[in-house]
Amino acid sequence: MEGDSGHISSGKPPSCVTEDGIQVSLTHELLDASQILSSVKSPSAGAIVLFAGTTRDTFQSKPVKQLQYTAYVPRALATLLDIARVVKQKHSLVAISMTHRLGVVPIGEESILIAVSAPHRQAAWRAGEEALELCKENAEIWKLEEFHGEEGVWRANRDGQQGAKVEKLS
Amino acid sequence: MTSQTKPSGQFKILYFASATSFTNKSEEYLDAPLNSRELFDVLDQMYPGMKASVLDSSAVTRNLEYLDLEDDDPTIFQAGDEVAIIPPVSSG
Numbered sequence: 001m002e003g004d005s006g007h008i009s010s011g012k013p014p015s016c017v018t019e020d021g022i023q024v025s026l027t028h029e030l031l032d033a034s035q036i037l038s039s040v041k042s043p044s045a046g047a048i049v050l051f052a053g054t055t056r057d058t059f060q061s062k063p064v065k066q067l068q069y070t071a072y073v074p075r076a077l078a079t080l081l082d083i084a085r086v087v088k089q090k091h092s093l094v095a096i097s098m099t100h101r102l103g104v105v106p107i108g109e110e111s112i113l114i115a116v117s118a119p120h121r122q123a124a125w126r127a128g129e130e131a132l133e134l135c136k137e138n139a140e141i142w143k144l145e146e147f148h149g150e151e152g153v154w155r156a157n158r159d160g161q162q163g164a165k166v167e168k169l170s
Numbered sequence: 171m172t173s174q175t176k177p178s179g180q181f182k183i184l185y186f187a188s189a190t191s192f193t194n195k196s197e198e199y200l201d202a203p204l205n206s207r208e209l210f211d212v213l214d215q216m217y218p219g220m221k222a223s224v225l226d227s228s229a230v231t232r233n234l235e236y237l238d239l240e241d242d243d244p245t246i247f248q249a250g251d252e253v254a255i256i257p258p259v260s261s262g
Contacts, residue, residue, distance in 0.1 A: 069261070070186060070187065070190075071261075072184065072186055072231075075231060075234050075254065075256075076261075078234060111261075111262065112261065112262055132262065135261055135262065136259075136260075136262040137259075139259060139261045140186070140256055140259055141259060141260070141261035142186055142187035142257065142259060142260050143261070144187070154187045154191065155260040156227075156257070156258035156259070156260055157258070157259060157260045157262065158259075
C-alpha cells in the first residue's frame with residue numbers, strides 16, 4: 001500500500017478515486033447500479049458481473065431497525081484502490097468499480113456495489129467474489145447494527161460474531 | 171495530556187467504531203513525542219479498560235500507514251502526525 005490517496009484529506013466528504021479501468025468511491029448518497037455498470041462497460045468485455053449487497057432486516061434472527069456505516073475515508077479509499085488493482089491484474093479485468101455507502105442505510109437498500117468486466121465470464125465471476133471478500137476483510141469501514149429497543153452493536157466481519165455493545169449512540 | 175483544540179506539540183488520534191463508543195470521541199490530541207509501544211498503555215490510563223475491550227483487537231495507523239506495534243524498531247509519534255485506532259472492520 002503506497003498511501004497514494006493521501007492527497008484526499010480526512011476532513012473532506014466521502015469521495016472517489018479513479019485510474020485506468022478502476023473506480024472506487026464512498027458516498028452518503030443512494031448507490032446507483034446503472035452508473036456502476038456503465039463505468040465498467042467496454043466493447044472488449046463480454047461479461048460484466050455486478051454484486052449488490054443490501055442491508056438485511058435480521059441478525060441472528062433478531063430484527064434490525066437500521067444500519068449505519070462509518071469509515072476512515074482516506075484510508076478506506078486507499079485500501080479499495082489497492083484491492084481493485086490487485087484483482088484487476090490477477091484476473092486480467094477490463095475494468096472494476098467498487099462503491100460503499102456511508103451513514104444510515106435503511107433496510108433493503110444497497111450498502112455496497114461491485115462491478116467487474118472481463119473478456120469472459122469465469123474471470124468476472126471469480127474477480128467479483130474475490131474483490132468482495134477482500135473488501136469485507138480489509139476496508140476500513142464499520143457497520144453499526146441498531147436493533148429495536150436495544151443498544152447498537154458494532155459488527156466485526158473477521159469472526160462473523162456480534163461485536164461489542166455500544167453504550168452511547170452519539 | 172489531552173486537548174481538543176491545541177494541536178501544536180501534539181499528534182492527532184482518530185477513533186472509529188468501538189473505539190469511538192468507548193472514548194465517546196471521534197478524535198483528540200495527545201502530547202508528542204510518544205513511543206508507539208506506549209500508546210495502548212497511555213490510552214488505557216485515560217480510558218480504563220479500553221486496552222482489553224478495544225485496543226487488543228485493533229490495528230494502528232500513522233499517517234495512513236499500518237504499524238507493527240511488536241516491531242523491534244518502534245515508531246515515535248511526532249507533532250502533527252495523524253494516528254488512528256482501527257478496530258476489526260465490517261464493510262459489506
